[in-house]
Structures are given as C-alpha cells and as structure tokens.
Amino acid sequence: MQIHRSFDNLYTIKNPVVTTGSFDGVHIGHKVIIKRLNNLAHEINGESVLITFHPHPRLVLYPETAGKTLKLINTQREKIYLLEKAGLDHLIIINFTKEFAQTTSQEFVEDILLGKLHAKKIIVGFNHHFGHNREGDYSYLYKLTRDHNFEVEEIPEQDLENETVSSTITRKAISEGRIQRANAYLDHHFIMMGELKGGSQKCRDVGFPTLEMIIEEEIKLVPLEGVYAVSLTCGNLNYRGMLNIKNTNESQPSIQVHLFDLEPNHNLIGKLATLIFHKRMRGELILSKSDDLHFQLQKDKNEIEELIY
Helix, strand or coil, X not given: CEEECCCCCCCCCCCEEEEECCXXXXXXXXXXXXXXXXXXXXXXXXXXXXXXXXXXXXXXXXXXXXCCCCCECCCHHHHHHHHHHCCCCEEEEEECCCCHHHCCHHHHHHHHHHCCCCCCEEEEECXXXXXXXXXXXXXXXXXXXXXXXXXXXXXXXXXXXXXXXXHHHXXXXXXXXXXXXXXXXXXXXXXXXXXXXXXXXXXXXXXXXXXXXXXXXXXXXXXXXXXXXXXXXXXXXXXXXXXXXXXXXXXXXXXXXEECCCCCCCCCCCCEEEEEEEEEEECCCCCCCHHHHHHHHHHHHHHHHCCCC
C-alpha cells in the first residue's frame, strides 16, 4: 500500500477506484467497501484508493462539543496497518483544517476526485455525506455522472445479527469492555499499538512482572478498566498474556501486561508492540495485601490459560 499526504503527484495511480471517509476501526462494513473497491479496480486494470482525513473532522470543527469527548478506535499507525492488511492499494491522508472544511461537495468532486485524481469509479458507503455542511451524497454524485466521465456506486449498510455495524456502535462496545462483541463488529481483534516500557513494581514484587504500553495518541479509545486475555506481538515474537487496565490520576489509564511465555533474554523495553484483545475476564479489584494480589493474579492467569486463543 502506498501512502500519500497531499493531492499532488497522483497521476501515477492507474484508473483510480475511490472512496472517502474516516474508516475508524476498519470494521466489517469498511472491509466490504474495500473489497468492492479492489474487485472493481481489478475489472478495469486500476487501483483502489481511500481518501481519509487527519485529524478527525469533529476535532477541528467541534472542539468544545462533539470533538471534546471523541475517542477513536484506531491511532493513525493502527489504521494504516489495518488498511494495508485489508488489501488497499493507495491511502491518501489529508490534513483536515477549517479552511479545507469550506470545500464544497462540487469542488471536492470536480477539482479533487476528478481534477487531481482522475477517478474512474467512486464508491460510497450507506448514508455517506461529504463536502461543506455535508451537502454531498450518493444522489448528488449520481447526478454529476451525467456530465462527467465517471461511475458511482453505493454500498448497502452492513448488519451483524440484525444490528447495523458502525464505528459508533463499535466504540460503545469497546468502552463497555464487550471486547468479543467489538471483535465481531470489526471482523478482527481490537488492537493497541505502542512502545513498551518497564511495568509496575507492585506486580513484580508479587511474582508477576509486567510491561506498560505507552498510548501513542491521547484520542485513542481505551477499553473499560479490568483484566483482559490478550496476545502481544513484537517483531516476529508472539506471546500470550493478561492485561490490566486501570484508571489513574494521569490523563491516560495505566496499561500493564504480564506475558506468560516471555524468555529471560527477550528484552522488549523500548520496542514497538501490538496488543491483541480477546476477552475481558473481570473488573478492577482493590487488593491492598501482597498475598491477596498474588492469589488473584495467579487465579486470573489460570483462567486465561484455559482459554483457546
């Protein structure tokens, strides 16, 4: 996957089949769109393209209201990783500003999608809107096809067990600790990527040394506090483990992971790693005595090791 950070020098993209949107989570609905992009691109010997924006438009347009409490499923690093896994050919990341927000839907289509990108086909998700005041939609695009040389297609909304899948409903499941339900919406495991540092001395003292993951972006959505069954990958190394998320007085929760299979010669401090969430095991407990903490952590480990993952 090639990454572009402006609309310049896009002439090398062959017969672009294009979509736009945040694609937060790269959930099952997003994957249906990407699959359709790739299939259509293959039919015309073209390439699939997603135009997305950073920072999220809500943060720029409504910083004191809708953007103030917004948390995203993915950091930019995570989203790039997931889009590449989904098979996208080109990702265009545009710096979203208040000035760019004034771009009308007509300007966005005629000047950017057609003028700079030379899109052959434009794909939009169900109920997708774009341009200043969200005035552009599928119907508007369809009208433009009469006077311009491109095609447009709308992808129906995606359901899972009679529930409409969206980034919003997925965020709610994650924030409530319903990881297995969130993973079903995503069609992959919820992940967190970040650098590892030394963990809690308290856990080390009771025989369960941990590593702490540094949250890369403040806007990253962190699941409900408690203990989770997780995997961790670091380079070509893979581990099973248990994770504790605890709210602190800091701006971000503490994320401590104890790895079951960590070899003494594997020093992961300072390394970039990926946490893969499987299941929430329990909520946070207040344990002041060392013996009580050791007993509970051993119980958690035993229960997690019985899981097949």
